[in-house]
Amino acid sequence: MQAALVRRYGAPDVIEIVDQPIPEPKRGEVVVRVEAVAVTAADGRLRAGRFPRGFGVVAKLGVGFSGPRKQVLGIAYSGVIERVGEDVSEFAPGDEVAGMNGKTLGMHAQYARVPAGRVAPKPAELSHADAAGVLFGGTAALYFLRDRAGVKPGQAVLVNGASGAVGSAAVQLARHFGATVTAVTSAPNVDLMRRIGAESVIDYAATPLADLAARGQRYDVVFDAYGNIDRELGLSLLRPGGTLVLAVADLVDTVRSRGQVVAGVAPERPADFTELMRLVVEGQLDSLTRSLGALDALVEAHRIVDSGHKVGNLVVLPNAE
Numbered sequence: 001m002q003a004a005l006v007r008r009y010g011a012p013d014v015i016e017i018v019d020q021p022i023p024e025p026k027r028g029e030v031v032v033r034v035e036a037v038a039v040t041a042a043d044g045r046l047r048a049g050r051f052p053r054g055f056g057v058v059a060k061l062g063v064g065f066s067g068p069r070k071q072v073l074g075i076a077y078s079g080v081i082e083r084v085g086e087d088v089s090e091f092a093p094g095d096e097v098a099g100m101n102g103k104t105l106g107m108h109a110q111y112a113r114v115p116a117g118r119v120a121p122k123p124a125e126l127s128h129a130d131a132a133g134v135l136f137g138g139t140a141a142l143y144f145l146r147d148r149a150g151v152k153p154g155q156a157v158l159v160n161g162a163s164g165a166v167g168s169a170a171v172q173l174a175r176h177f178g179a180t181v182t183a184v185t186s187a188p189n190v191d192l193m194r195r196i197g198a199e200s201v202i203d204y205a206a207t208p209l210a211d212l213a214a215r216g217q218r219y220d221v222v223f224d225a226y227g228n229i230d231r232e233l234g235l236s237l238l239r240p241g242g243t244l245v246l247a248v249a250d251l252v253d254t255v256r257s258r259g260q261v262v263a264g265v266a267p268e269r270p271a272d273f274t275e276l277m278r279l280v281v282e283g284q285l286d287s288l289t290r291s292l293g294a295l296d297a298l299v300e301a302h303r304i305v306d307s308g309h310k311v312g313n314l315v316v317l318p319n320a321e
Contacts, residue, residue: 159223
């Protein structure tokens with residue numbers, strides 16, 4: 001099989017496509033033939049050794065100093081079960097599944113081992129590309145909006161960085177929960193934001209968020225999916241009792257997160273995968289997925305991620321002809 005390796009941190013062209021043996025499942029695992037896999041901001045950070053402010057040394061202690069110890073990146077995927085390991089009874093070869101492999105990574109390959117307990121059945125009506133695309137941003141947005149901020153009908157939600165994977169999911173899920181959504185993005189994405197549910201759209205180049213705060217604009221939830229809202233600015237945009245979600249927080253803001261300020265890592269739960277895929281099938285959530293090609297398209301995908309202007313979700317198709 002082919003797999004994409006990152007042996008050292010660097011620009012997108014450090015990615016190598018190599019031949020490796022197809023893995024064997026261990027107890028409690030399945031081997032998935034990967035039909036689609038997302039290329040995310042997390043993959044870009046890992047490839048480049050670029051982490052939120054303050055996390056550099058801590059992160060590299062965990063993932064590697066000169067390059068990632070787990071050299072095959074990739075988290076969110078969709079595919080077909082090829083083999084099952086011992087003690088796996090809920091899945092069988094031929095089942096179409098989707099999921100996230102968390103810190104284990106390994107999904108930028110034609111085949112990968114994954115724990116059976118972290119896999120969800122993929123609806124037949126849903127393409128592999130859309131299934132893989134919706135999970136990374138969708139799980140974060142669902143967790144922070146539903147479980148941490150408790151978004152309710154009638155509330156006002158501001159989503160900063162609204163055109164990316166997490167932000168576009170947050171706009172749509174907040175609208176799904178009945179909130180009125182203001183999206184902050186660049187001018188070329190204004191029409192897209194309105195199409196996916198934002199009632200109002202702010203071009204950040206024309207209206208800095210500090211100006212909103214100065215004018216007294218306030219929201220029940222401020223959701224920063226980009227990483228350029230600090231604690232002080234975010235709190236200044238909140239109504240009393242509101243919640244500030246820092247989905248891409250630096251070390252200081254992560255440590256200080258409590259009360260009105262929410263940060264950290266979203267859990268990867270099969271029940272959430274199932275819910276997100278259901279919403280896509282029912283037309284309530286658009287995965288905004290763009291397929292770039294086979295594994296050799298990963299370099300281009302990483303360049304798009306590094307540009308900071310990725311819209312929605314990117315996937316590659318490892319087993320495409």
